[in-house]
Amino acid sequence: MAHHAEAQIRPGTRADLEQLTAIYNHYVLQTHVTFDTVAFTPQQRRPWLAAYADRGPHRLFVAEAAGRLLGYATSGRFRAKPAYRTSVETAVYCAADAAGRGTGTLLYQTLFAALADQGLHRAYAAIAxxxxxxxxxxxxxxxxxxxxxxxxxxxxxxxxxVAHFEKPL
Known part of the structure; x- marks a missing residue:
C-alpha cells in the first residue's frame, strides 16, 4: 500500500470508474457510512460520474499511487432548486487500506483550493x-x-x- 506522500492528486476521469466504484462499494457493503445497501456496477455509476466536471463547483479529485486509486473527494450539487446554486455537498472516500494515512486530507486540500474562486457560499457534509x-x-x-x-x-x-456539517467558503 502506497503511503499518502507518494499519492498524486488529479481530477477523476472516466477511466477511473471501475476503481471509484470498488472504493464506494466497500462502504456500501461493509460500513454504515453510506445508506446505499446494494453494490453498484461501474455502468450504474456512470450518471454519478457524469455529474462532475473539470471546471466549476462540481468536482471530483482522486488520489493515485502506482496506478491505483487510494481515494476520492467530491463537491456536488447540494439540492436541485436554483437558489441552492452557491452551495455544494462534499464527500471523501478512501480505499480501505488507505484510510487514516492522510489521503483524505490531501484530497480535501485540493478540492477546497479548486472551489476557492467558484463564487460558492457554503459547503455541506452529512456524516453517519x-x-x-x-x-x-x-x-x-x-x-x-x-x-x-x-x-x-x-x-x-x-x-x-446523521450529523450535518457546514463550512463557509
Whole structure:
C-alpha cells in the first residue's frame, strides 16, 4: 500500500470508474457510512460520474499511487432548486487500506483550493454516526456541526444518526 506522500492528486476521469466504484462499494457493503445497501456496477455509476466536471463547483479529485486509486473527494450539487446554486455537498472516500494515512486530507486540500474562486457560499457534509475519523477530518477543514437527524437510516439491522456539517467558503 502506497503511503499518502507518494499519492498524486488529479481530477477523476472516466477511466477511473471501475476503481471509484470498488472504493464506494466497500462502504456500501461493509460500513454504515453510506445508506446505499446494494453494490453498484461501474455502468450504474456512470450518471454519478457524469455529474462532475473539470471546471466549476462540481468536482471530483482522486488520489493515485502506482496506478491505483487510494481515494476520492467530491463537491456536488447540494439540492436541485436554483437558489441552492452557491452551495455544494462534499464527500471523501478512501480505499480501505488507505484510510487514516492522510489521503483524505490531501484530497480535501485540493478540492477546497479548486472551489476557492467558484463564487460558492457554503459547503455541506452529512456524516453517519459514529464516524470519528470523518468528524475529525471535517472539523479540521473548518466544518461545524449544524444539525442532526436521529435514527434516520436503517442498515445492518439497526438505526443510525446523521450529523450535518457546514463550512463557509
Amino acid at each position: 454516526l459514529p464516524n470519528e475519523a470523518s468528524v475529525r477530518l471535517h472539523t479540521r477543514f473548518g466544518f461545524r456541526e449544524c444539525g442532526r437527524y436521529a435514527e434516520c437510516g436503517h442498515k445492518f439491522g439497526r438505526y443510525w444518526d
